[in-house]
Amino acid sequence: QVQLVESGGGVVQPGRSLRLSCAASGFTFSSYGMHWVRQAPGKGLEWVAVISYDGSNKYYADSVKGRFTISRDNSKNTLYLQMNSLRAEDTAVFYCAKAPVVYASRQLAYFDYWGQGTLVTVSS
Amino acid sequence: EIVLTQSPGALSLSPGERATLSCRASQSVSSSYLAWYQQKAGQAPRLLIYGASSRATGIPDRFSGSGSGTDFTLTISRLEPEDFAVYYCQQYGGSPLTFGGGTKVEIK
Numbered sequence: 001q002v003q004l005v006e007s008g009g010g011v012v013q014p015g016r017s018l019r020l021s022c023a024a025s026g027f028t029f030s031s032y033g034m035h036w037v038r039q040a041p042g043k044g045l046e047w048v049a050v051i052s053y054d055g056s057n058k059y060y061a062d063s064v065k066g067r068f069t070i071s072r073d074n075s076k077n078t079l080y081l082q083m084n085s086l087r088a089e090d091t092a093v094f095y096c097a098k099a100p101v102v103y104a105s106r107q108l109a110y111f112d113y114w115g116q117g118t119l120v121t122v123s124s
Numbered sequence: 125e126i127v128l129t130q131s132p133g134a135l136s137l138s139p140g141e142r143a144t145l146s147c148r149a150s151q152s153v154s155s156s157y158l159a160w161y162q163q164k165a166g167q168a169p170r171l172l173i174y175g176a177s178s179r180a181t182g183i184p185d186r187f188s189g190s191g192s193g194t195d196f197t198l199t200i201s202r203l204e205p206e207d208f209a210v211y212y213c214q215q216y217g218g219s220p221l222t223f224g225g226g227t228k229v230e231i232k
Binding site for chain 2: 035045059061095108
């Protein structure tokens with residue numbers, strides 16, 4: 001069965017950096033685009049970034065562009081989110097989510113599987 | 125950016141009743157690229173519906189989606205106790221991907 005397990009969250013001061021990881025299993029990781037989606041405490045869902053199955057295409061929400069970098073290591077079945085220059089408004093649970101279509105050329109997608117999330121708190 | 129507005133914000137119903145949730149887009153969603161998710165407290169969202177009306181794997185047939193263009197609906201025909209949760213719509217027809225603000229279905 002598909003499993004996505006996020007890690008790397010924690011408390012970090014404003015302006016500092018953090019790297020999240022998402023370990024994938026139960027499917028051919030290298031064949032699917034992957035996304036990060038976040039949810040501020042008590043709020044709704046916000047898409048953050050997507051990376052294509054081979055890592056060649058990456059897109060970001062305007063709110064994180066230039067500060068966050070999505071990447072993947074298909075040999076390790078792992079997705080990453082490098083977050084720099086963190087702000088208080090980045091405080092959220094970060095979910096990794098799997099796109100549904102194999103070898104998709106179109107990165108706009110819905111999410112058929114989600115991890116359980118990792119909490120990032122940006123506070124001094 | 126396509127803005128999705130969900131209504132009502134909250135819905136108080138009893139088990140066995142019918143729930144009708146609305147999702148309205150600020151512009152037409154191409155190819156009915158609209159999905160619905162269910163989220164329970166402390167859990168990740170779960171995919172219910174994609175392509176506006178296709179049920180995801182393992183989703184009971186009491187959940188149905190309809191609509192096109194700018195107006196979409198999620199219907200739960202007979203609420204079961206496990207259906208009380210928050211529901212989100214999401215469009216994937218345009219960039220960036222966006223979600224509605226959610227509808228909370230609570231027990232009356």
